[in-house]
Amino acid sequence: MLEVNNLVVRYPGSHHNALSSINLTFDQGDFICVLGKSGAGKSTFIRCLNGLQLPTSGEVIWDGQTLSNRNEEQLRKIRREMGMIFQHFNLVPRLSVLQNVLSGMFGYRSSLKNLIGWFSEEELNQAKQMIDEVGLKDFMNRRVEHLSGGQKQRVGIARALVQNPRVLLGDEPVASLDPGTSNRIFTLLKEMHNRHNLLTVINVHDVTLAKRYATRVIAFKDGEVIFDGKPEYFSNKEYEETYEATHYEPDYEFV
Ligand SMILES: Nc1ncnc2c1ncn2[C@@H]1O[C@H](COP(=O)(O)OP(=O)(O)OP(=O)(O)O)[C@@H](O)[C@H]1O
Numbered sequence: 001m002l003e004v005n006n007l008v009v010r011y012p013g014s015h016h017n018a019l020s021s022i023n024l025t026f027d028q029g030d031f032i033c034v035l036g037k038s039g040a041g042k043s044t045f046i047r048c049l050n051g052l053q054l055p056t057s058g059e060v061i062w063d064g065q066t067l068s069n070r071n072e073e074q075l076r077k078i079r080r081e082m083g084m085i086f087q088h089f090n091l092v093p094r095l096s097v098l099q100n101v102l103s104g105m106f107g108y109r110s111s112l113k114n115l116i117g118w119f120s121e122e123e124l125n126q127a128k129q130m131i132d133e134v135g136l137k138d139f140m141n142r143r144v145e146h147l148s149g150g151q152k153q154r155v156g157i158a159r160a161l162v163q164n165p166r167v168l169l170g171d172e173p174v175a176s177l178d179p180g181t182s183n184r185i186f187t188l189l190k191e192m193h194n195r196h197n198l199l200t201v202i203n204v205h206d207v208t209l210a211k212r213y214a215t216r217v218i219a220f221k222d223g224e225v226i227f228d229g230k231p232e233y234f235s236n237k238e239y240e241e242t243y244e245a246t247h248y249e250p251d252y253e254f255v
Pocket residue numbers: 011012014017018036037038039040041042043044045
C-alpha cells in the first residue's frame with residue numbers, strides 16, 4: 001500500500017544526502033519502529049511518507065500512485081488517510097480536548113464550516129468516541145494547557161485518528177515523556193493500531209520500546225537503511241552499528 005523507491009533527499013545548501021536511495025515497502029498491519037541516532041534521517045523519512053517533505057529524486061508510492069507531481073489539494077486528500085503525531089503534540093493549548101480533536105476533521109470539511117466552527121451531531125459523536133478510546137472521557141472540556149504530557153499525546157492520537165486514516169505516522173511521539181508514560185502511550189498506540197487496522201510507522205529513540213512493540217524495526221544510519229527486520233534480530237551488534245555505542249541497555253521493568 002505504501003512504498004518508497006530510490007528515495008533521495010538532499011536539503012538545499014547541504015553537501016550530503018539526508019536520505020540516500022531508500023527502498024522499502026509497507027503493508028497494512030505493520031507496526032514499524034524507526035531507529036537511528038540524531039541526524040540519521042528518521043524525521044526526513046517520516047515526512048516524506050505523507051508528502052510533507054518532497055524527495056530530491058525517487059518516489060513515494062501510495063496506493064499505486066506516486067506522491068510527486070500532486071497539487072496541494074491532492075496531497076491534502078492523501079494526508080487525510082495518514083494521521084500524524086508529534087514530539088511536541090502540536091495542539092492548541094487554549095482550546096479544549098474536544099476542540100483539538102475536532103480540528104483533526106478539518107481536512108475533509110468545507111473551509112466555511114471550519115471557519116464558523118460548525119460540526120454535525122455525527123462529527124461530534126465521532127470525536128467524543130475517539131476521546132473515550134484514548135482514555136480521556138472525563139477531560140473532554142478541559143483546556144489542553146492544563147493536561148500532563150501523556151494526556152496531551154493522547155489528545156494528539158485522538159486528533160490523528162478521528163479522520164479515520166489508514167496510516168499513523170509518529171515523529172518521536174514519546175521523546176518528551178518519562179519512561180512509564182512512554183510505555184503507556186505505546187500500549188495505547190498498539191491497541192489503536194490493532195483496533196483500526198492501521199499501518200503504523202513511528203520514530204523512536206528508545207530501543208526497548210521498539211523491541212517490545214514493533215512487528216518490524218528499521219534502523220537508519222547516515223541516511224541509509226542498515227537494518228530492516230523483526231525486532232528480535234535487532235541485537236547488540238545492530239545496536240552498536242546504529243548508535244556507535246558499545247552496549248545495549250537490557251529491558252527494565254515498566255510500570
Ligand atoms: N530543514 C533542513 N535543512 C537542512 N538540513 C536539514 C533539515 N532538516 C534536517 N536536515 C539534516 O538532514 C539530516 C537528517 O535529519 P533528520 O532530522 O531527518 O534526522 P533525525 O534522525 O530525525 O534526527 P533527530 O533524531 O535528531 O530528530 C541531518 O544531517 C540534518 O542536519
